[in-house]
Amino acid sequence: xxxxxxxxxxxxxxxxxxxxxxxxxxxxxxxxxxxxxxxxxxxxxxxxxxxxxxxxxxxxxxxxxxxxxxxxxxxxxxxxxxxxxxxxxxxxxxxxxxxxxxxxxxxxxxxxxxxxxxxxxxxxxxxxxxxxxxxxxxxxxxxxxxxxxxxxxxxxxxxxxxxxxxxxxxxxxxxxxxxxxxxxxxxxxxxxxxxxxxxxxxxxxxxxxxxxxxxxxxxxxxxxxxxxxxxxxxxxxxxxxxxxxxxxxxxxxxxxxxxxxxxxxxxxxxxxxxxxxxxxxxxx
Amino acid sequence: xxxxxxxxxxxxxxxxxxxxxxxxxxxxxxxxxxxxxxxxxxxxxxxxxxxxxxxxxxxxxxxxxxxxxxxxxxxxxxxxxxxxxxxxxxxxxxxxxxxxxxxxxxxxxxxxxxxxxxxxxxxxxxxxxxxxxxxxxxxxxxxxxxxxxxxxxxxxxxxxxxxxxxxxxxxxxxxxxxxxxxxxxxxxxxxxxxxxxxxxxxxxxxxxxxxxxxxxxxxxxxxxxxxxxxxxxxxxxxxxxxxxxxxxxxxxxxxxxxxxxxxxxxxxxxxxxxxxxxxxxxxxxxx
Ligand SMILES: Nc1ncnc2c1ncn2[C@@H]1O[C@H](COP(=O)(O)OP(=O)(O)OP(=O)(O)O)[C@@H](O)[C@H]1O
Ligand SMILES: [Mg+2]
Numbered sequence: 001x002x003x004x005x006x007x008x009x010x011x012x013x014x015x016x017x018x019x020x021x022x023x024x025x026x027x028x029x030x031x032x033x034x035x036x037x038x039x040x041x042x043x044x045x046x047x048x049x050x051x052x053x054x055x056x057x058x059x060x061x062x063x064x065x066x067x068x069x070x071x072x073x074x075x076x077x078x079x080x081x082x083x084x085x086x087x088x089x090x091x092x093x094x095x096x097x098x099x100x101x102x103x104x105x106x107x108x109x110x111x112x113x114x115x116x117x118x119x120x121x122x123x124x125x126x127x128x129x130x131x132x133x134x135x136x137x138x139x140x141x142x143x144x145x146x147x148x149x150x151x152x153x154x155x156x157x158x159x160x161x162x163x164x165x166x167x168x169x170x171x172x173x174x175x176x177x178x179x180x181x182x183x184x185x186x187x188x189x190x191x192x193x194x195x196x197x198x199x200x201x202x203x204x205x206x207x208x209x210x211x212x213x214x215x216x217x218x219x220x221x222x223x224x225x226x227x228x229x230x231x232x233x234x235x236x237x238x239x240x241x242x243x244x245x246x247x248x249x250x251x252x253x254x255x256x257x258x259x260x261x262x263x264x265x266x267x268x269x270x271x272x273x274x275x276x277x278x279x280x281x282x283x284x
Numbered sequence: 285x286x287x288x289x290x291x292x293x294x295x296x297x298x299x300x301x302x303x304x305x306x307x308x309x310x311x312x313x314x315x316x317x318x319x320x321x322x323x324x325x326x327x328x329x330x331x332x333x334x335x336x337x338x339x340x341x342x343x344x345x346x347x348x349x350x351x352x353x354x355x356x357x358x359x360x361x362x363x364x365x366x367x368x369x370x371x372x373x374x375x376x377x378x379x380x381x382x383x384x385x386x387x388x389x390x391x392x393x394x395x396x397x398x399x400x401x402x403x404x405x406x407x408x409x410x411x412x413x414x415x416x417x418x419x420x421x422x423x424x425x426x427x428x429x430x431x432x433x434x435x436x437x438x439x440x441x442x443x444x445x446x447x448x449x450x451x452x453x454x455x456x457x458x459x460x461x462x463x464x465x466x467x468x469x470x471x472x473x474x475x476x477x478x479x480x481x482x483x484x485x486x487x488x489x490x491x492x493x494x495x496x497x498x499x500x501x502x503x504x505x506x507x508x509x510x511x512x513x514x515x516x517x518x519x520x521x522x523x524x525x526x527x528x529x530x531x532x533x534x535x536x537x538x539x540x541x542x543x544x545x546x547x548x549x550x551x552x553x554x555x556x557x558x559x560x561x562x563x564x565x566x567x568x569x570x571x
Contacts, residue, residue: 022410026396029407033398033440105394109456112358113411114383275362278300 019115023123024130027093031131038135041089045139049081050146052206057147072237074147079233080205082143086136086163087170087225088196093128094174095192097121098181107280117271118264125171151236158235158242165252166228172259173199173224179263179270185279199225224255288371290464290496291334291357295366298352298520299323326352328520330366334464339490339497341507344517345554350500351391353517354466357498358388370464384412387462391469393449401437401444401452405459412460419459426455429488431481447474454482458489465489467499471506479506486510504546516553524553 031038056077060070101107110120177195181188202209202216203225209217220226231248234240242249274280302323327349334340342350355361357368359379368375370382395404402423409419424434430451436444437452444452450473457465467486471479487510489495501507507514508528515525524531532544535552 019411019413022407025410026399026403026407029399029403030396104396105392106396108355108358108360108390109388109394109408110411112360112383112388113408114380114413115411116380272362275360278361280360 016116016119020119020123020126022115023120024127027124027127027131042135042138042142045085045135046142049078049085049139049143052081053078053143053147071150075149075237076233077206078143078147078149079236080229082136082140083163083225083229083232084200084205085139086132087199087228089132089135090128090167090170091174091177091192091196091199093131094121094124094171095177095195096181096189097124097175097178099189099192102181102185111271111280117268121175121264121267125175128171128174129167153239154236155239155241156235158240158245159232161242162228162231162235162245162248162252165249165256166224166231168256169224169252169259170228172256172261172263175263175267176259179266182267182270182274182279199223202226204229224252224259227251227255288336289333289369290336290338291332291340291368291370291498293333293353293357293366293368294331296327296330296353296356296363296368297325297365298327298349298356298361298363299325326520327356327363330517330520330522332515332522332525334496334498336496337490337494338512339486339499339510341511341514342498342500342517343502343504343507343514343550344500348517348554349520350517351468352520354388354468354498354500357464358386358466359383385462386464386466387412387457387460388466389450389453389457389468389470391472393446393453395441395449395452397442398440400440404441404452405437405456408456409459414460422459423455426458427451429481430454430485431478447478450474451478451482454485461493463496465495465497467497469500469502471501471503479503483510504550508546516550518554524549 053074056070056073059073098107101110173195177192180191180195184191198219202212202219203223204212204220205225209220209226212220227248231245231252234245234248271280300323330349330353332340342353344350352361356363357370357375359375359382362376370385373381373385375382395401396407399407402419405423406416406419410416423437427434427437432448432451436448441449441452450470454467454470457467470486471482474482483506486497486499490497499507499510511528513525513527514531515522516531517523524534526534528546529541531549531553532541532546535549536544
């Protein structure tokens with residue numbers, strides 16, 4: 001072993017991909033160690049999905065008019081809860097980047113490593129998306145036998161592409177929410193949950209955004225989740241093809257292209273401020 | 285040649301608090317404690333240089349600004365004034381380059397507690413560009429040298445005692461082959477044998493591996509044993525600097541040098557005794 005200037009050569013010049021991947025590996029290791037939590041979240045996700053989708057059945061049984069299409073409502077709510085399970089998992093994972101490290105006490109050691117912040121956040125985002133995909137697929141697989149749903153006209157490709165395209169904008173949003181715990185060591189985590197709650201309210205997860213009062217509906221246009229839900233419902237309920245949903249894909253592309261750089265730059269600015277004021281340290 | 289200096293700090297200053305806080309002007313916070321308190325100077329016009337392969341000690345009472353100084357050097361805090369250069373590179377303007385040159389052992393070990401030591405070392409190695417194979421090859425050697433069996437490195441960190449964790453922290457710092465190692469109380473909380481292990485390891489690292497070390501400690505014997513030169517901080521200012529012998533001469537004031545221990549030096553230079561400090565610390569811990 002060597003230490004010193006020459007020792008620099010011993011290190012492989014790590015490429016950006018490898019640096020970002022280090023965070024994916026670390027999160028995977030943590031995830032394995034906290035598997036009990038994963039089961040808790042999975043049960044919660046399944047129960048939540050069932051509970052909300054049963055509302056549709058109840059509405060159907062009460063017979064709200066002859067022309068009422070119960071199975072369509074079931075599918076509408078099922079997609080809503082599953083997409084929300086996915087989006088909130090991504091938002092959680094990424095926006096807790098600072099909170100988690102503060103809690104473990106590793107924040108200073110992670111942030112002083114020679115990794116460009118963009119790669120750090122990219123690695124966290126990749127893990128967040130992969131993690132959310134696994135969790136959502138499991139919830140889907142467990143929940144689906146409870147309902148007898150006809151996916152005959154579903155266009156799965158459309159749904160998958162919309163979800164993929166939308167993940168970029170959600171990652172950007174999550175990075176922005178993750179700035180709050182950096183700025184407010186005590187309250188920041190709750191504040192980023194608040195961001196999630198607002199997205200839930202305005203994006204039409206459990207209802208069409210058209211039911212929102214006009215002033216709230218305005219916000220639905222600036223939430224990427226609105227477009228993700230619209231695109232996925234278009235694909236699965238109405239069997240829309242990629243060609244049909246291109247305006248939605250375009251909107252999601254624009255959101256992603258804006259939100260990711262905005263998130264990273266805001267994070268870096270907040271980190272600079274935290275280094276100036278001494279807020280990086282674990283306690284206040 | 286300035287570029288060859290592992291560390292040069294010039295007129296570094298840092299204050300905390302006192303910044304503008306919009307919530308302080310809310311009506312219900314006008315009267316009472318919520319007024320923003322004035323900024324507190326924690327590091328005050330500090331200048332020093334560390335030469336290559338030197339072990340430089342920074343000593344001072346609790347709250348004298350040692351850790352703050354180390355955080356400024358390790359790019360975790362921005363100085364309000366002054367500058368720090370590592371091998372000629374500015375810690376503020378060339379942050380990324382500086383980061384790859386140094387590593388730090390902090391007073392609290394700070395690891396992902398449910399991951400094993402090996403998983404921790406693999407992660408912290410990788411972000412410094414150290415490959416898996418390299419970590420797997422060198423980590424057992426380093427830990428053996430520190431008196432820790434390798435098997436322990438495969439258990440979750442939370443199974444290890446504080447002292448064992450501290451040894452993993454030393455290994456983590458050395459694995460990335462830093463040119464400058466910042467050791468913030470590396471032996472606090474270690475039993476006498478472990479303390480000895482870490483101390484002899486530190487001097488070995490300097491001897492065999494061309495590393496430069498900045499060390500803080502509350503153990504005066506350790507400071508005298510390890511450090512080539514020592515700076516005493518008091519209230520964020522350097523009040524004395526020199527070799528342990530220089531410092532003893534400085535406070536001797538006619539007394540024979542044998543009578544002057546580093547503890548006497550500390551007492552005279554910081555105006556308090558180590559015992560008082562330890563009592564104060566214990567008092568804080570008890571609360
Ligand atoms: N991030 C921060 N925000 C506000 N105040 C801080 C911050 N970091 C340190 N301080 C204050 O600055 C002073 C110096 O702290 P520092 O940790 O540098 O002391 P130290 O010499 O390392 O003490 P110790 O021997 O107890 O480790 C203390 O009064 C501390 O409360
Ligand atoms: Mg300290």
